[in-house]
Amino acid sequence: xxxxPITVAFGDGIGxxxxxxxxxxxxxxxxxxxxxxxxIGEKVYKRGIDNGMDPKAWDSVRRTHVxxxxxxxxxxxxxxxxxxxxxxxxxxxxxxxxxxxxxxxxVETTHPKMDLIIIRENEEDLYAGIEHRQTQQxxxxxxxxxxxxxxxxxxxxxxxxxxxxxxxxxxxxxDNIMKFTDGLFxxxxxxxxxxxxxxxxxxxxxxxxxxxxxxxxxxxxxVVMPNLYGDILSDVTAELSGSVGLAPSxxxxxxxxxxxxxxxxxxxxxxxxxxxxSGLLLAAVMMLIHIGxxxxxxxxxxxxxxxxxxxxxxxxxxxxxxxxxxxxxxAFADAVIExx
Amino acid sequence: xxxxPITVAFGDGIGxxxxxxxxxxxxxxxxxxxxxxxxIGEKVYKRGIDNGMDPKAWDSVRRTHVxxxxxxxxxxxxxxxxxxxxxxxxxxxxxxxxxxxxxxxxVETTHPKMDLIIIRENEEDLYAGIEHRQTQQxxxxxxxxxxxxxxxxxxxxxxxxxxxxxxxxxxxxxDNIMKFTDGLFxxxxxxxxxxxxxxxxxxxxxxxxxxxxxxxxxxxxxVVMPNLYGDILSDVTAELSGSVGLAPSxxxxxxxxxxxxxxxxxxxxxxxxxxxxSGLLLAAVMMLIHIGxxxxxxxxxxxxxxxxxxxxxxxxxxxxxxxxxxxxxxAFADAVIExx
Ligand SMILES: CC(C)[C@H](C(=O)O)[C@@H](O)C(=O)O
Ligand SMILES: CC(C)[C@H](C(=O)O)[C@@H](O)C(=O)O
Numbered sequence: 033x034x035x036x037p038i039t040v041a042f043g044d045g046i047g048x049x050x051x052x053x054x055x056x057x058x059x060x061x062x063x064x065x066x067x068x069x070x071x072i073g074e075k076v077y078k079r080g081i082d083n084g085m086d087p088k089a090w091d092s093v094r095r096t097h098v099x100x101x102x103x104x105x106x107x108x109x110x111x112x113x114x115x116x117x118x119x120x121x122x123x124x125x126x127x128x129x130x131x132x133x134x135x136x137x138x139v140e141t142t143h144p145k146m147d148l149i150i151i152r153e154n155e156e157d158l159y160a161g162i163e164h165r166q167t168q169q170x171x172x173x174x175x176x177x178x179x180x181x182x183x184x185x186x187x188x189x190x191x192x193x194x195x196x197x198x199x200x201x202x203x204x205x206x207d208n209i210m211k212f213t214d215g216l217f218x219x220x221x222x223x224x225x226x227x228x229x230x231x232x233x234x235x236x237x238x239x240x241x242x243x244x245x246x247x248x249x250x251x252x253x254x255v256v257m258p259n260l261y262g263d264i265l266s267d268v269t270a271e272l273s274g275s276v277g278l279a280p281s282x283x284x285x286x287x288x289x290x291x292x293x294x295x296x297x298x299x300x301x302x303x304x305x306x307x308x309x310s311g312l313l314l315a316a317v318m319m320l321i322h323i324g325x326x327x328x329x330x331x332x333x334x335x336x337x338x339x340x341x342x343x344x345x346x347x348x349x350x351x352x353x354x355x356x357x358x359x360x361x362x363a364f365a366d367a368v369i370e371x372x
Numbered sequence: 373x374x375x376x377p378i379t380v381a382f383g384d385g386i387g388x389x390x391x392x393x394x395x396x397x398x399x400x401x402x403x404x405x406x407x408x409x410x411x412i413g414e415k416v417y418k419r420g421i422d423n424g425m426d427p428k429a430w431d432s433v434r435r436t437h438v439x440x441x442x443x444x445x446x447x448x449x450x451x452x453x454x455x456x457x458x459x460x461x462x463x464x465x466x467x468x469x470x471x472x473x474x475x476x477x478x479v480e481t482t483h484p485k486m487d488l489i490i491i492r493e494n495e496e497d498l499y500a501g502i503e504h505r506q507t508q509q510x511x512x513x514x515x516x517x518x519x520x521x522x523x524x525x526x527x528x529x530x531x532x533x534x535x536x537x538x539x540x541x542x543x544x545x546x547d548n549i550m551k552f553t554d555g556l557f558x559x560x561x562x563x564x565x566x567x568x569x570x571x572x573x574x575x576x577x578x579x580x581x582x583x584x585x586x587x588x589x590x591x592x593x594x595v596v597m598p599n600l601y602g603d604i605l606s607d608v609t610a611e612l613s614g615s616v617g618l619a620p621s622x623x624x625x626x627x628x629x630x631x632x633x634x635x636x637x638x639x640x641x642x643x644x645x646x647x648x649x650s651g652l653l654l655a656a657v658m659m660l661i662h663i664g665x666x667x668x669x670x671x672x673x674x675x676x677x678x679x680x681x682x683x684x685x686x687x688x689x690x691x692x693x694x695x696x697x698x699x700x701x702x703a704f705a706d707a708v709i710e711x712x
Contacts, residue, residue: 033571064679067641097451107550114548114549115551142482158515158549158550158678159549161549163550163551163552165550165552167516168519168520169519169520170518170519171516171517171518171552171553171556172514172515172516172517172552172553173514173515173517173554174512174515175498175511175512175513175515176510176511176512176513177511177512178510178511179508179509179510180509206498206600206603207448208515209453209454209457209498209499209501210498210503211503212503212504212505212511212512212513213503213511213512213513216511237608238511238604239603239604239607240607240616240636242604242607242608243607243608243610243611243612243616244607244611246586246608246610246611246612247612259604260546261604263546263584264578264580264582264601264604265581266579267579267580267583268583268586271583271584271586271587272583272586272587276580276583282657296580311660330427340388352622369702
């Protein structure tokens with residue numbers, strides 16, 4: 033099999049540790065990858081590049097069209113742009129796909145049956161980055177919702193549901209207040225839902241929707257929503273499933289794709305070999321499917337599942353009783369490799 | 373004792389039932405109230421008043437300065453302004469105080485130790501209502517954060533914490549993305565926190581903050597945040613405590629105050645005498661404290677608690693095993709009155 037070129041960024045904080053673990057597993061599993069490593073994040077910001085990504089990194093991603101990215105740290109203070117948001121916008125990655133699954137009884141969770149996917153719009157909303165200071169005392173940020181932006185992520189959600197044997201797509205909006213912006217998203221949702229009569233659909237106001245999601249996540253299947261609600265609620269569902277450390281995400285566009293864990297760079301535990309590489313590893317599994325190596329994806333996923341089921345757990349999911357062995361990042365990767 | 377004049381609105385859907393139940397309890401408890409009833413909501417909207425509140429209702433509230441309000445229904449379709457938002461802005465009700473407490477083991481909850489108060493800013497943010505259609509395909513909504521608006525709700529939160537023997541105030545913002553608007557809220561929080569050295573304070577990014585709130589609400593005490601985050605997360609915590617039907621709220625300004633349940637008018641169960649009046653009743657308890665009748669407030673609160681502890685439960689919180697008797701709205705009110 034020809035090797036698929038991908039761009040890899042090791043990131044900051046716990047990034048290098050979890051990326052090293054992930055790449056070791058991919059290699060052992062026989063993934064056919066031609067890896068270009070690029071530098072992004074803190075060091076690049078500090079070299080004066082305000083979006084944390086230098087021209088060489090851009091060149092690589094433009095060539096490979098696929099980025100596997102560890103979390104990065106944005107330096108404190110003004111003047112720095114979010115690299116995540118810059119990448120999502122520059123590469124037109126309009127759909128952010130965030131599955132959360134409970135691995136009960138192996139990982140402790142209050143919701144053993146949860147198995148849902150949040151698909152968040154990934155470029156618009158308050159993330160458009162249009163903010164200004166009107167006076168010393170009055171600040172504004174523009175929330176942007178467009179018809180094409182809403183249509184493509186909603187269509188993606190329905191197509192995803194159909195392709196993955198899902199039954200229902202739920203939409204969260206706050207259009208009792210934002211009648212134009214969230215109203216547009218809602219209207220597009222109803223319009224597109226009519227084209228998928230084989231799938232159920234429903235819409236909830238985001239406040240009560242969030243309450244239901246936090247209380248009965250098992251009743252949800254695919255949930256599509258504007259950017260900011262998705263940011264907040266995907267952290268909620270990931271944590272409810274057992275740990276934010278378990279949750280992967282795929283940022284998908286028509287030309288490019290970026291895969292990453294949903295958690296941050298956790299500088300407080302960096303360099304200690306205790307971080308859970310699962311979020312990034314499962315993102316790599318999504319990447320393998322995306323680049324047409326589903327058999328390797330399956331191998332990695334099953335070996336990872338067996339590791340979790342054997343109770344070999346990193347600190348974040350380790351619980352006396354349900355877990356068997358407390359391991360660090362490297363030993364966790366070794367355990368996955370043994371089970372390939 | 374002189375009677376305190378208050379304005380009462382029976383609202384729509386389940387509103388009239390739960391308000392009748394609430395007022396019966398207040399009267400039996402000896403609350404000294406001079407009640408002016410006003411009409412607001414659906415019928416008023418349909419008379420062509422676009423904010424759902426007619427001039428007589430405004431006159432009454434301007435006179436009494438206190439509104440006890442049942443949920444209302446806003447008719448579908450464009451042209452109607454949210455009455456809730458109109459009232460909050462017109463009366464300058466800048467702080468929305470939302471306590472959520474678990475009543476374990478009497479009411480089933482996954483978080484028996486939770487006892488927190490969300491204080492949401494109540495006039496600004498995306499609720500400022502500045503929305504427009506730029507083209508057929510591009511819609512915008514303005515998020516507004518001001519220094520005075522942030523200062524007064526944050527100060528309210530710290531004063532509230534101090535007055536109520538609370539230890540910690542947590543702030544939720546998304547200032548890694550919204551550096552100006554949420555950045556201003558965060559900056560004000562730090563500035564004001566320094567004036568309250570007797571209280572702990574901490575700030576979290578709202579995504580991971582929400583995840584922690586949903587997973588370990590018992591670690592939070594007072595939590596202050598901009599309007600929309602507070603809207604979403606107060607529904608989440610209320611539902612986690614057992615039911616959105618239990619949660620009251622106080623909308624507080626310097627000149628006026630409005631008290632209401634956090635749930636909606638639930639037209640699907642209206643007129644069936646099954647709704648839980650607890651959210652509105654506990655809001656009335658907050659009102660009694662506000663208007664200087666703390667002894668009556670205490671009586672009502674204790675009788676309500678005893679009813680809940682005796683397992684006399686409405687449908688939303690009734691569970692085989694922990695509950696003893698399934699009651700409707702009226703019978704629940706009778707049970708509270710018996711225990712006064
Ligand atoms: C780091 C941050 C900009 C990002 C976001 O807000 O989208 C993160 O929280 C995420 O969810 O991927
Ligand atoms: C009815 C609606 C406008 C209101 C809000 O969004 O604030 C409600 O959800 C609430 O939380 O009081």
